[in-house]
Amino acid sequence: MTKKVDAKGRVSVPSVFRTVLTRLDIQDLYVFQDFVFPAISIAGPEVLERFERHIDQGDPFSPDANKMSLLIHGGGVFMKLDGEGRLAISDFIRDFAGITDQVTFVGRGDYFQLWEPSALTRMQDETRRERMEQSVRST
Amino acid sequence: MTKKVDAKGRVSVPSVFRTVLTRLDIQDLYVFQDFVFPAISIAGPEVLERFERHIDQGDPFSPDANKMSLLIHGGGVFMKLDGEGRLAISDFIRDFAGITDQVTFVGRGDYFQLWEPSALTRMQDETRRERMEQSVRST
DNA sequence: TAAAATCCCATTGACGCCCAATTTTGCCCA
DNA sequence: TGGGCAAAATTGGGCGTCAATGGGATTTTA
Numbered sequence: 001m002t003k004k005v006d007a008k009g010r011v012s013v014p015s016v017f018r019t020v021l022t023r024l025d026i027q028d029l030y031v032f033q034d035f036v037f038p039a040i041s042i043a044g045p046e047v048l049e050r051f052e053r054h055i056d057q058g059d060p061f062s063p064d065a066n067k068m069s070l071l072i073h074g075g076g077v078f079m080k081l082d083g084e085g086r087l088a089i090s091d092f093i094r095d096f097a098g099i100t101d102q103v104t105f106v107g108r109g110d111y112f113q114l115w116e117p118s119a120l121t122r123m124q125d126e127t128r129r130e131r132m133e134q135s136v137r138s139t
Numbered sequence: 140m141t142k143k144v145d146a147k148g149r150v151s152v153p154s155v156f157r158t159v160l161t162r163l164d165i166q167d168l169y170v171f172q173d174f175v176f177p178a179i180s181i182a183g184p185e186v187l188e189r190f191e192r193h194i195d196q197g198d199p200f201s202p203d204a205n206k207m208s209l210l211i212h213g214g215g216v217f218m219k220l221d222g223e224g225r226l227a228i229s230d231f232i233r234d235f236a237g238i239t240d241q242v243t244f245v246g247r248g249d250y251f252q253l254w255e256p257s258a259l260t261r262m263q264d265e266t267r268r269e270r271m272e273q274s275v276r277s278t
Numbered sequence: 279t280a281a282a283a284t285c286c287c288a289t290t291g292a293c294g295c296c297c298a299a300t301t302t303t304g305c306c307c308a
Numbered sequence: 309t310g311g312g313c314a315a316a317a318t319t320g321g322g323c324g325t326c327a328a329t330g331g332g333a334t335t336t337t338a
Contacts, residue, residue, distance in 0.1 A: 001216065001231070002230075003328090004329090006329070006330070006331095007330080007331085008283095008330090008331085010329095012327080012328055012329075014327090014328095015326085015327060015328090035200060035205075036200070036202050036205045037205065037209070054199070054200070068200070082283095082284070082285075083284085083285065083286075084286095084327090084328075084329085085327085085328085086328090086329090088283080104213075106209065106212055106213040107212055108208060108212045109191075109212075115213075120209070120213055123206070123209060124172075124209060124210055124213060124214060126206075127206040127207070127209065127210050128174055128175070128210065130206075131174060132175065142318095143319095145319070145320070145321095146320080146321085147292095147293095147320085147321080149319095151317080151318055151319070153317090153318095154316080154317060154318090219294095221293090221294065221295075221296095222294085222295065222296070223296095223317085223318075223319080224317085224318085225318090225319090227292090227293075227294095
């Protein structure tokens with residue numbers, strides 16, 4: 001699901017994702033840096049709360065939990081779509097995800113991500129390779 | 140079972156495969172990139188759900204689970220056939236399977252695959268050759 | 279006041295839905 | 309066994325709708 005960034009730095013988010021958002025009655029999008037990938041995650045407030053709860057369950061002194069908390073709270077901004085369902089690709093998004101003129105959307109249940117296209121395929125290829133090696137070893 | 144892609148980028152799914160789908164009462168097709176072959180696999184939504192359940196068993200923040208999720212969610216889309224049982228060959232399918240104007244259908248039990256014709260024969264040849272070598276060694 | 283963000287409108291293009299023409303298939307009968 | 313026929317499957321294309329795109333105008337903000 002790859003889209004072009006237009007001359008004004010906008011991408012229209014595919015209607016598939018928008019319908020999910022409208023169904024959940026989500027106006028403000030929380031846009032934050034993904035925990036494990038060089039990608040931008042976009043979700044409604046309630047997903048955010050879920051992440052927070054999950055983090056709270058862990059050891060509050062653990063580096064990981066602290067980093068995640070930092071990413072969620074410090075590495076995120078609220079944004080909204082324009083009248084045509086487009087999202088402005090800010091430097092915040094651009095820099096972290098390495099996005100230039102193309103964005104691929106990845107739905108992940110109740111939230112979705114923005115990827116620089118080749119970064120996504122690289123990650124997927126890597127994962128497939130790992131799976132192959134695993135299955136070979138287990139033979 | 141090779142079919143031509145028409146001028147509008149559609150292929151009619153052979154009735155053999157469609158009857159399987161109708162028997163299982165499948166409307167929405169989960170179309171995803173195969174894990175090991177350069178082919179597109181097509182199944183019902185329950186396959187995606189199975190994948191998701193598998194992922195849910197692990198820690199949702201672990202790198203492994205996230206990678207699998209990426210493979211599943213980023214490598215699959217939902218589609219449906221038109222009234223005449225045709226499937227639109229999107230860029231998503233085209234690019235991953237290397238399909239241009241011909242598609243070979245391969246049934247695999249409860250799902251089926253789309254291949255670029257020559258890619259399939261190449262893969263088959265390779266597999267045959269490997270088997271030959273094996274049997275020679277074991278003689 | 280310039281630059282950027284927001285709003286608004288026009289055009290394009292993709293897709294769903296429909297119908298018609300043609301081909302293939304399965305089956306019956308001579 | 310070979311036609312002939314009807315039903316099913318495939319193919320081609322028209323058309324309307326809506327998402328996607330591009331760009332202008334207006335407001336906001338630094």
